[in-house]
Amino acid sequence: KLSCTKKENYWVMKEFILLGLTQQPELQLPLFFLFLGIYVVSMVGNLGLVVLIVLNPHLHTPISDCFELSPAHPNVLFSLQPLFHRSLLLLCHNPQNAAFFCWMFITLAGAWPCPLMNCFCYSKGTGASAFIVSEFTLMGLTDQPELQLPLFVLFLVNYTVTVMGNLSLMSLIFLNSNLHTPMYYFIFNLSFIDFCYSFVFTPKMLMSFVLEKNTISFRGCMTQLFFFCFFVNSESYVLTAMAYDRYVAICQPLLYKVVMSPGVCFMLMFASYLMGFAGAMAHTGCMIRLSFCDSNIIDHYMCDIFPLLQLSCSSIYVNELVSFIVVGTVITLSSLIILVSYAMILSNIIHMSSGKSWSKAMGTCGSHIITVSLFYGSGLLAYVKPSSAETVGQAVTWRRMALGNDSSVKEFILMGLTQRSELQLPLFFFFLGIYVVSMVGNLGLIVLIAFNPHLHTPMYYFLFHLSFTDLCYSSVITPKMLVSFMRQNILSHAECMTQLFFFCFLVIDECYILTAMAYDRYAAICKPLLYQVIMSYQVCHLMMVGAYMMGFVGSMAHVVCMLRLTFCDGNIINHYICDILPLLKLSCTSTAINELVVYIVVGVNVIVPSLTIFISYALILSNILGIHSAEGRSKAFSTCGSHVIAVSFFFGAAAFNYFKPSSASEDADKVSTIFYTIVGPMLNPLIYSIRNKDVHIALRKTLKKCIFT
Numbered sequence: 001k002l003s004c005t006k007k008e009n010y011w012v013m014k015e016f017i018l019l020g021l022t023q024q025p026e027l028q029l030p031l032f033f034l035f036l037g038i039y040v041v042s043m044v045g046n047l048g049l050v051v052l053i054v055l056n057p058h059l060h061t062p063i064s065d066c067f068e069l070s071p072a073h074p075n076v077l078f079s080l081q082p083l084f085h086r087s088l089l090l091l092c093h094n095p096q097n098a099a100f101f102c103w104m105f106i107t108l109a110g111a112w113p114c115p116l117m118n119c120f121c122y123s124k125g126t127g128a129s130a131f132i133v134s135e136f137t138l139m140g141l142t143d144q145p146e147l148q149l150p151l152f153v154l155f156l157v158n159y160t161v162t163v164m165g166n167l168s169l170m171s172l173i174f175l176n177s178n179l180h181t182p183m184y185y186f187i188f189n190l191s192f193i194d195f196c197y198s199f200v201f202t203p204k205m206l207m208s209f210v211l212e213k214n215t216i217s218f219r220g221c222m223t224q225l226f227f228f229c230f231f232v233n234s235e236s237y238v239l240t241a242m243a244y245d246r247y248v249a250i251c252q253p254l255l256y257k258v259v260m261s262p263g264v265c266f267m268l269m270f271a272s273y274l275m276g277f278a279g280a281m282a283h284t285g286c287m288i289r290l291s292f293c294d295s296n297i298i299d300h301y302m303c304d305i306f307p308l309l310q311l312s313c314s315s316i317y318v319n320e321l322v323s324f325i326v327v328g329t330v331i332t333l334s335s336l337i338i339l340v341s342y343a344m345i346l347s348n349i350i351h352m353s354s355g356k357s358w359s360k361a362m363g364t365c366g367s368h369i370i371t372v373s374l375f376y377g378s379g380l381l382a383y384v385k386p387s388s389a390e391t392v393g394q395a396v397t398w399r400r401m402a403l404g405n406d407s408s409v410k411e412f413i414l415m416g417l418t419q420r421s422e423l424q425l426p427l428f429f430f431f432l433g434i435y436v437v438s439m440v441g442n443l444g445l446i447v448l449i450a451f452n453p454h455l456h457t458p459m460y461y462f463l464f465h466l467s468f469t470d471l472c473y474s475s476v477i478t479p480k481m482l483v484s485f486m487r488q489n490i491l492s493h494a495e496c497m498t499q500l501f502f503f504c505f506l507v508i509d510e511c512y513i514l515t516a517m518a519y520d521r522y523a524a525i526c527k528p529l530l531y532q533v534i535m536s537y538q539v540c541h542l543m544m545v546g547a548y549m550m551g552f553v554g555s556m557a558h559v560v561c562m563l564r565l566t567f568c569d570g571n572i573i574n575h576y577i578c579d580i581l582p583l584l585k586l587s588c589t590s591t592a593i594n595e596l597v598v599y600i601v602v603g604v605n606v607i608v609p610s611l612t613i614f615i616s617y618a619l620i621l622s623n624i625l626g627i628h629s630a631e632g633r634s635k636a637f638s639t640c641g642s643h644v645i646a647v648s649f650f651f652g653a654a655a656f657n658y659f660k661p662s663s664a665s666e667d668a669d670k671v672s673t674i675f676y677t678i679v680g681p682m683l684n685p686l687i688y689s690i691r692n693k694d695v696h697i698a699l700r701k702t703l704k705k706c707i708f709t
Contacts, residue, residue, distance in 0.1 A: 133292035133311075135217045139299045140208030152209035159202045166195040182260040183249070186242045189269050190371075193238060197231045200224060201302040208301055218292075221303040226284040228302065232379075233330055234276030239372050240334040241268040246368060247341040250361050251348045279326045286319045338372060339611065409567035409586070411492050415574045416484030417670055428485035434682050435478040441685030442471040445695070452698040458535040459524070462517045463688055465544055466646075469510050470681035476502045477677045481576040493567075496578040501559045503577060503677075507654075508605050509551035514647050515609040516543045521640050522616040526623045554601045561594045575670055577677070613647060642687050649683065650676050 021031060141151060169191045173179045201224060208214040216224070248259045283305060290312040300307040305323060309316045345365060352358045417427060445467040449455045476499060483489045491499070523534045558580060565587040575582040580598060584591045617640070624636045653675035689695040 133218065133296045135215050135296060136221050136292075136303065136311075137297045138204065138208055138214045138216060138301055138303075139297060140214060140301050141205065148209045152206060155202065155206060155209075159198055159206070162198045162202075163195065166191040166198075170195065182245050182265050183242070185265050186238060186245060186269075189272075190235065190238050190242070193231050193235050196227070197235070200227045200231065205301040216303065221298075221308075222284055222288060225287060225303045225305070225308070226280045228280075228304070229283045230276045230280035232276075233279040233326075234272050235375065236330050236334045237272035237275050238269070239368070239375060240337045241265075241272060242368050243338040243341040243372070244268075246365050247345055250345050250364065275330070279330060282322050282326050283319075286322045290314050290316065290319065335376070336611065336614070340615065342369075409493065409571040411490055411571060412496050412567075412578065413572045414480065414484055414489040414491065414576055414578075415572060416489060416576050417481065417674075424485045428482060431478060431482060431485075431678065434678055435474055435482070438474045438478075438678075438682040438685075439471065441689075442467040442474070442681065445685045445689060446471070448695060448698045448702060451702060455694060455698055458520050458540050459517070460694075461540050462513060462520060462544075465547075466510065466513050466517070467685060469506050469513060470684050472502070473506045473510070473677065474681045476506065477577055481678070484576055491578065496573075496583075497559055497563060500562060500578045500580070500583070501555045503579070504555035504558045505551040507551075507676075508554040508601075509547050510650065511605055511609045512547035512550050513544070514643070514650060515612045516540075516547060517643050518613040518616040518647070519543075521643060522620055525620050525636050525639065550605065554605055557597050557601050558594075561597045565589050565591065565594065575673075577673070579673070610651065617644070642692070645687050646680075646684055650680055653680065 022028070142148070170188055173184045173188045173191075204214070204216065204224070245260055249256055252259060287305070287308060290309075291314045292308075292311050293313045295311050298307045298311065305319075309319055312319075342365070345361070349358055349361050352361065418424070446464060449460045449464045449467075480489060480491070480499065520535055523531050527534055562580070562583060565584075566589045567583075567586050568588040570586050573582045573586065580594075584594055587594075620636070620640060624633055627633050627636065653672060689699075
């Protein structure tokens with residue numbers, strides 16, 4: 001009974017009764033002596049350690065100060081227990097097995113993650129009823145009964161092999177001193193991550209095969225999400241550190257012991273886990289702020305980010321933005337370092353004269369290449385797939401509909417930039433002015449470069465082609481856009497496909513021209529004595545032919561895939577140009593192939609140019625930092641300044657357009673497209689001519705010739 005004092009209309013509690021660890025009488029006395037012993041050992045041990053450190057001057061070091069804090073930090077011993085939290089939940093989730101002992105032990109084992117989740121849960125300021133959904137139901141891998149038992153056995157064997165394999169590898173490395181090298185240090189951490197990784201989701205997945213309803217609490221789901229993101233991010237950076245280790249071992253063998261010292265290896269692993277923790281906290285923190293009130297059925301075998309976002313009844317814009325930033329950072333940093341490391345390794349291997357050395361170097365990297373390919377390949381297959389990927393039955397249905405009712409669209413209507421009548425006339429004159437400036441600026445720059453021999457250099461050769469591309473770009477996009485401000489803008493199917501072809505061709509072409517210009521700046525600053533040889537006219541011509549060829553191949557791939565579609569639902573394009581994504585929304589046939597082609601073509605034409613530009617400017621920056629003269633540095637920066645601005649504007653606007661959250665409005669899509677399709681071609685001639693003395697001199701000479709003749 002609780003002792004209470006009645007005051008008016010409410011009761012005030014004066015004392016509480018703790019039920020303790022168990023109510024079974026036969027366990028009371030043994031547990032009393034067990035915990036009494038633990039308490040005595042704890043007090044004597046910690047007090048003795050404190051006294052020893054205080055009374056012995058030779059122990060007055062930073063590590064001893066840390067040991068003095070040990071009584072106040074018992075959770076250090078439990079830092080690894082959350083890894084087993086999910087496994088314990090499997091034993092205790094069933095009501096028949098839900099003994100109070102289980103939940104007590106889970107509370108201890110999860111002593112670190114649960115308070116972490118609680119602080120997020122109870123700090124969410126969304127009112128009295130913050131989390132309407134208190135638990136989720138995991139659908140599992142399949143709902144076909146005949147597959148449940150075979151899949152259970154298959155994944156149970158896989159789980160056992162994974163745990164035993166990684167545990168054995170960790171034991172071998174730990175117990176054999178000849179394996180205490182940087183390479184095996186990283187393998188030890190990789191095995192540890194994979195070992196923990198298995199505990200996070202495999203037991204819960206196995207439950208879905210044997211239980212009729214596989215439920216998981218909200219906090220359990222968030223805990224699983226946290227550790228899933230943590231281990232995925234950490235593994236990405238561990239694989240990156242291993243690539244750097246292989247680069248040093250093969251390319252800098254004499255400095256290997258110095259470069260890959262124990263301190264450096266520890267810092268690399270610490271940074272990997274820190275980046276994993278930061279990414280996991282970002283994802284989990286943003287997920288906890290959401291409200292789930294529509295449904296609690298997760299169509300997956302674990303709590304992953306995107307299946308959870310589909311259940312939210314609040315805005316997921318911040319979550320998608322965080323996903324793009326975190327995933328983009330992880331993929332960009334790790335893949336860039338791995339690619340650069342292996343590019344340098346390959347360059348070094350090619351110069352090896354001995355076949356035995358070549359074979360040994362390749363054998364050293366083979367295992368890591370397979371692991372990286374498997375990890376990133378499966379990740380790309382899981383997350384970078386067409387959003388409209390469908391089953392075979394759905395695809396057959398689409399085809400039957402298309403064949404049975406062939407009422408394909410013969411013309412399209414472009415909605416234009418806006419439907420507000422009061423803005424039509426001002427916007428018409430505004431974009432007409434931009435079009436005139438763009439045409440005059442680019443045409444003027446082409447004429448100046450063509451008629452002034454002192455501008456016949458590689459840099460101005462590329463600038464000539466950039467201006468030509470922008471001139472054509474403006475002619476393809478802007479006139480049709482101006483028509484939409486005056487009247488209904490109708491294009492035939494053939495005209496729309498033609499505009500799409502030249503739009504894709506010129507965009508891809510400009511990517512590679514900007515890439516060639518970055519390489520030209522690298523050769524001019526880092527290899528000035530060999531500049532004329534490296535950037536010969538033949539090389540420049542080949543680079544431009546390559547740029548136009550890449551543009552042609554990419555545009556043909558897009559247009560051919562678009563021509564195979566049937567448009568029967570509507571013919572109104574909510575855009576001012578025939579762009580790929582607005583057209584795909586109108587198709588009544590499967591767009592899976594088109595989306596796959598978009599990923600491949602856009603991926604190649606983004607990764608190759610951006611990687612080349614990034615490496616070029618990294619080498620340029622490294623060279624500039626080695627210049628002692630302030631005047632030399634200033635000249636080098638001014639040489640690259642215009643190109644850096646043009647690249648940032650072009651790729652920045654394009655990245656915002658194609659890598660924005662899916663919840664962004666279509667108006668935002670149209671506005672972002674304006675910057676690299678209309679504003680960019682106008683700004684490029686201004687960027688490259690305003691502070692360019694060579695262009696100023698050429699302009700004066702041309703004007704004098706025109707005046708005096």
